[in-house]
Amino acid sequence: MAAVNVSLQVIPCVPENQIYPVVDKVIDLIAKSGVKYEVGPMETTMEGDIDTLLEIVKKAQEICISEGASRVLSVVKIDYKKEGVTMDEKISKYR
Template sequence: MPEANLSLKVLPIVPEDQLYPLVDQVIKMIHDSGLNYMVSPNDTTIEGDLVTLLDLVKKAQELCIAAGAPRVISMITIDYKPDGVSIDEKICSNHS
């Protein structure tokens, strides 16, 4: 079981018509990582080990800069539990 969930909101400082295409590139990079993830309207939540997840944040920043954003603001939320925590257990409606 993954030890962490990381929710990432990436806001590259680019013209509005470039914003969603660039965010889509970040989501594709997350998809290509092979990790379990869930996209919502405001952020993307990813499961994995903490080191890998933090590396994805770094890659997201670098991807945006390489695509021409002069600045990137990212907000992250981390839920870490050494014994494991999954997206499914947090959104399951059958909590006891």
């Protein structure tokens, strides 16, 4: 299957001093998944098979809850086209 891009922003409902540690655990999940990814100041963008990336999104919600969040607000963006899409094609000219 062609690669897609999925951007994920998680906002765990935890005390302010716990937000970054919870988000760090989600980024660790993404890093350990083996998919290509890039962390930004507001979201993390991943590249890979859509089923794999959506499974990561699901697990990210579970991590936030297991880390004490009473609720998780998430923003998910998907860039999909039949022939595939890569992060490099979108940002390489800026690097």
